[in-house]
Amino acid sequence: MSYNVSLPSYSVGTDVYKLVGSICAGYGHKAVAIGGHKAMAAVKDKLCKAIIDSDIEISDFIWYGGEASYENVENLMSLETVRNADMLFAIGGGKATDTVKTLADMTGKPVFTFPTIASNCSSCTSVSIMYKNNGIFLKPHFFANPPAHAFIDTEIIADSPKRYMWAGIGDTYAKHFESSISSRDEEVPHYITLGVNIARMCYEPMLKYGRKALEDIEKHLVTSDFEQVLLSIIVSTAAASILLTNDKIIDYNTGLAHAIFYALTTYPHIEKNHLHGEVVAFGVLVLLLVDNDEENFKKLYEFNKAVGLPVRLEDIEISRDDIDKVAKITVAMKDIEHNPYEITSDMVKAALIKLENI
Secondary structure (H helix, E strand, O other): OOOOOOOOOEEEEEOHHHHHHHHHHHHEEEEEEEEEHHHHHHHHHHHHHOOOOOOEEEEEEOOOOOOOHHHHHHHHOHHHHHOOOOOOEEEEHHHHHHHHHHHHHHHHEEEEEEEOOOOOOOOHHOEEEOOOOOOOOOEEEEEEOOOOOOEHHHHHHHHHOOHHHHHHHHHHHHHOOOOOOOOOOOOOOOOHHHHHHHHHHOOOOHHHHHHHHHHHHHHOOOHHHHHHHHHHHHHHHHHHHHHHOOOOOOOOOHHHHHHHHHHOOOOOOOOOOOHHHHHHHHHHHHHHHHHHHHHHHHHHHHHHHHOOOOOOHHHHOHHHHHHHHHHHHHHOHHHHOOOOOOHHHHHHHHHHHHHHHH
16 A cells, blocks of 8 residues: 655744744745634734744735635635735634635645634644535545644634634544544554544543633633643644545544534524534534443533533524434435444434433
């Protein structure tokens, strides 16, 4: 077997923007920064000051469009500043970085990421989750490599709203359960086994450090607990994801928890009022009930309750009357096609009902 694996390259700390000039120097001189409005406002002064004596020039700061969609990628491709740039700086959360990563893939330009929140692993991974402009999930867009480098400024992320790390915790621990279940009892290549084992670091640090990390970010403190959770969300999950999707398939990188999320994006209020990882956290509870994993279900149910992550349908504004509909849509998702057993709508329905009655 011959294959290639490119794992994340990243810098982490309170002064990592000082490294931009030296790390990016080999890729050219002119960068264009693309991201969310709030994210770029949080980064702009610190980043521009850090590169003032370097050979890197940022020609413009451009809004990414508000959704990780191919329409927004095409709009960005049409801009002269983007066409003339040697490299792209992706600034913000998952949808912003996913948009710019896809833009980089379609233009052949190198991309560097500057995460401003700890909600997901987009800034370090080699896939973008693409949506339609109305917020409904479309498909994953895979790349040969992750971004050239991620500059993870812990000070900027510590100043971000707590809710993003809160949701990021849910999206992160899902990686462990979905990968371990989807690969269960299989003889898989080394890179899949490595990905599954790295994914343990997406779960255990959440239970150990998660509550304290959320207390610390609420106080805007950069602490050891905060860093442990931050790096699990952004780096550990990305490394696991890259290995698990090395064949450019989602078989080992997703599962029932994400199927629940993508099914629920058919409800407009989910994208409007709730975060990805928040809903995925609810989906993990359903997954554990379907899998009859009572031990981990009890641990995670209590953890979710302790930190305020959803434990029942009303927490994500879904009615009990919608259980049949949610179950049917969920089992139509590709995320559950690779599983050690068939997941039926009756199984999902039974799990949802059980969860409601706890």
